[in-house]
Amino acid sequence: MSPDELQATVEDATFDYVSGDSPAALAKLARATSENPDSFEAWHAVAEINLSLRRLDEALAAAERAHALRKSDPLVIATLSRTWMEKGDKGAPSTTAPWRASRAGRTN
Helix, strand or coil, rough: CCCHHHHHHHHHHHHHCCCCCHHHHHHHHHHHHHCCCCCCCHHHHHHHHCCCCCCCCHHHHHHHHHHHHHHCHHHHHHHHHHHHHEEEEEEEECCCHHHHHHHCCCCC
């Protein structure tokens, strides 16, 4: 799948999801992640859709894949945090620790 095809597939899947067809969206994203396992956008979309469907284990697995690709991306950090919150997992690792450490000692 070329980069343009990947982009179109993620956009089509997003349209399917917002149109109420989550199964079609997830099928398209499964193809995208299978053919492009390093696609942050595809993995993040899989995480968000599964989170909205309360498929928390699937959401967490996809969010962790996206996070591995872009460790400092605030969107995936938020997705991980929301997923852990929904799971009630207070022992989850903190992806915001580096940010908090960089803010330590600041007064602003």
